[in-house]
Amino acid sequence: MRRKVFLQEVAKLAADGPVHKLEIRRNRCFKDSVAIFAGKGHAVWRQPLKVTFIGEAGMDSGGVTREWFSTLSSAISRGSPELFYTAGPQRNQLYVTPTSSSPAHLKKFAFVGLFMAKAILESAARGKELGPITLNLPLCEPFWKLLLGNPLSLVDLQQLDPTEFRSLMSILSMDIDGLIFENFVWSFQHPNAAAGGANQVATALAGAGAGMLSQAPSTVPDAEASTPTNSNTLAASTAGAAASPFACCDNDDVSANAIPLKPGGKHIKVTNSTKREYVLLKAHKMLVGAVEAQMSALIDAFHSLIPRDLLDKYAFSSLEMQLLVCGEQRIDIQDLKRHCKYEDGYTGKEDIISWFWEVAESFDDVQRRQLLQFWSGSDGMPAEGFGSMDPAFHMVAVERMYDPNDTTARLPAAHTCFRQLDLPRYVSREELREKIFCAITIGQGYMALS
Template identity: 30%
Template sequence: MLCSLLKLVLLFPHFHESLNLTKKTNKRTTAVCHFWDSYMFSFCQYPFIISIAAKKVIIQRDSEQQMISMARQSLVDKVSRRLRPDMNMLFLNLKVRRMHLVSDSLDELTRKSADLKKKLKVTFVGEAGLDMGGLTKEWFLLLIRQIFHPDYGMFTYHKDSHCHWFSSYKCDNYSEFRLVGALMGLAVYNSITLDIRFPPCCYKKLLSPPIVPCDQNTPVGISDVSLDDLCHIMPELAHGLRELLSYEDNVEEDFYSTFQVFQEEFGVIKSYNLKPGGDKIPVSAQNRKEYVQLYVDFILNKSIYKQFAAFYYGFHSVCDSYALMLLRPEEVEILVCGSPELDMYALQRNTQYDGYLKTDLTIRYFWEVVLGFPLDLQKKLLHFTTGSDRVPVGGMADLNFKISKSETSTNWLPVAHTCFNQLCLPPYKSKKELKQKLIIGISNAEGFGLE
């Protein structure tokens, strides 16, 4: 298997090189190629007519080609140094400890930054598990859950809008924001959905610009923002600023504001001028539009510039593909997060069976129980069987969900192979027993066990 894979890695790029050689050596072929290059039509020239599912396929194919290219480069480097090639060099192998998940992940990704474009494989130290996709999904899930916890301080959760936003606290090292960006990039690159609740503005900033500029001094992540963008994060603040814009009485006397804002940082209130001398410039009916625009720009761009720039470079260190130019901000969000809308009836229609027929009593019991679950238990079932409670771009049909008959004792709990989106279900004798065992299984689904 290794020989076949190495052969594919070596030969794939030469297929394209042979086409280029044909163009150079055959004058007639070259003329024809120039003709078609001038008049060739491509749907990629008109991304607004391409569906998000088609764009996902384009990005996947581009990712696969980059993975092959990076693996081939590693192979050539090994051979040129007369070292024996092995399978591990074809992957981005991360070894992390559960108790030190963030620090280990940051160290591994920093140390192996040259391998980010290889296929990702994760190993939890001290656990006997081979990653065929399931451990990678769990690594993403646990890491995101820990980083976005309010006590961690990197992101602020806004209850009114149910989303996270970047903390404006100043620090000496923004490497962990780069880690979060790299996580999002790796998720897109490896076709994994994440449970991240960023506002739409975040994805607009992530594509500003869609390709990293050659000049490192060029600002990144700065986009045109408005009150609508702020409303998705801080609806109360946006409402207050709208009232200011529509206020008909004396703005200067009634609001008594200046071009200065205040933010709390580690219990200390700090002031920032929205423009030079802003603390001495009163807000009036004549300049209130400027005040609101500067306020929104400060909140969404300037106050978090270093944090977001690190996040931006982390994402594009993995996803530096021209295919991103096809995407709108809302499409990036769908690629990263998938869809939170669960259609369990669609999952039922697209489920495959191994050892069971869909008319078997156990299967009928299973779907009666699952379709009657509340939303939180349905999400737990999806996470238990696939490693994520989000629905991919193509819907439930893209999950390739399978229920297999387990020949073990009916005293056992259901078992899942998240690598293959497979549920192994014993033939329980009653609907009550199936429901009880299923709830216990899906409610205790963290970690990898091998008996």
């Protein structure tokens, strides 16, 4: 109910027109989108959109706009290692790269903040036309806490780097005098680490100094028990993702890439009496201090569309905020099946329909998102489930072959604006699986009418 009332208030912030038209190259979606919005002012972000992917036929009745949101969020999460690196116990979440604080980077972070707010604005104001907009941005819980202005704790470091978290916790639990020789610095192996050296301890992100980080717990919590499950898989390949910047050098090598955790930290040894201060300062630098400029740019841009006091009014938790922007992280195929409709030749009782759902159920999370992307132009599941969508997902029957003289079966086609899947009458489960898989991978971006 809070979410519904919040969106009703957000809808009042949208402009009725004029329509802002975007012409985007699919393979350069992020770069083109940043360039188009550069210097246009925040008022443009409140206007309705009409999107065209250059070189692709289609009429945007909502489906192409949904696809722009989905394609752009995937481009940000999978193709921008200079902004976000893969983090978390499974390396399937994202966090801000500490070294991405140049003016060019900050402009991109501001764009991401506006883009996230725009997704909420469009869901609120034009939900009847577009349906709920969900973004494929699997950001770590500390990110959502900072966006909301909530303080972080030492345990939040576990969300980013469990190894580093355990290392710091072991320092707290043992006698380190004469055993561990650390200085009050954070040393990087990252080749661009020096870029983060100028960052000061954050004071602008909902707190001042180390007050943003609460005291460490007295016992080490179980890593799996305290980490929310995020089953979304980033890309099929993460070869282009940035390595964790939390990998540290030998502390004895106090180089130019060593960031002091306090004034004169390069020359201050960590002892039993100062180890708690060291642990808190180091965790704070990793979580907050080194990403202050980036998060400030993103947060300020986000609140230029959705005011902070409006967000504060509803007191969303970090998980609720993630659901608001990104929807459910795991695609529930059974929920989709329950709410799918059948028309023009299918009743839902045919063998081919049973085969379709068996194949869809066997897909991993990446393939399920690809299926939704192909079918509807959006690869996310709304927090309310598929039953909330209008028009509903539905299938219609089409002939297996375009030409009776050609024995090659046709691929499925999608009308993304209407969430309609034209499913040919395949003769076996194996043929159906082959054609569906081909359509959602090789055939990404193809649609009969969008």
